Amino acid sequence: MPRRFQFHLASNRENAARFCRWPTEKLFLHAFLVQLDGPEKVKQVFRQRRRSMEAGYRGRTKGKEFEQRVSAVAAVLTECGYMAEVEFVNPDEFLLTLGNCAIRDVAKRFPEACDEELCLVRNLVNAKVTRVSHLLAGNRHCSYRICAKARRKGAPAGQTASDEDAV
DSSP: OOOEEEOOOOSOHHHHHHHTOOOGGGHHHHHHHHHHHOHHHHHHHHHHHHHHHHHHHGGGTTTOOHHHHHHHHHHHHHHTTOOEEEEEEETTEEEEEESSOTTHHHHHHOTHHHHHHHHHHHHHHTSEEEEEEOGGGTOSSEEEEEEOOOBOTTOOTTOBTTSOSOO
């Protein structure tokens, strides 16, 4: 029987508002960015949003075991309005399903937002993350397969073969 974890909106609404909200009424501003500065500017905006979120939430995953990192990222995404659910596949693999897309209207116009969200999950979990289903591709939701990276021999918990030696 697979284990499932659901995360409910945490009480830390201030952080959610600070890092996650992407109001659809600001969608027109992004269209103006494309007109004024081209599509590369929009990519930069989404990249900066991801970096800001990573900086704000990295402390919740740093130094944790794989399963704890996955759970923490699901909690963060739920705080951001994604209604994340984690399904245990095996000790080295989880399926993360987002029951809601907090930026769906923006992503319809600017699909690069989805690429940055995938990168956000990958960077916070520090694992191999692949998109399994995608709302914009006609699926009912977005989901990601998260697979643990191999740990370096003798490395402390939460540090993988790709981590830098500086601790």
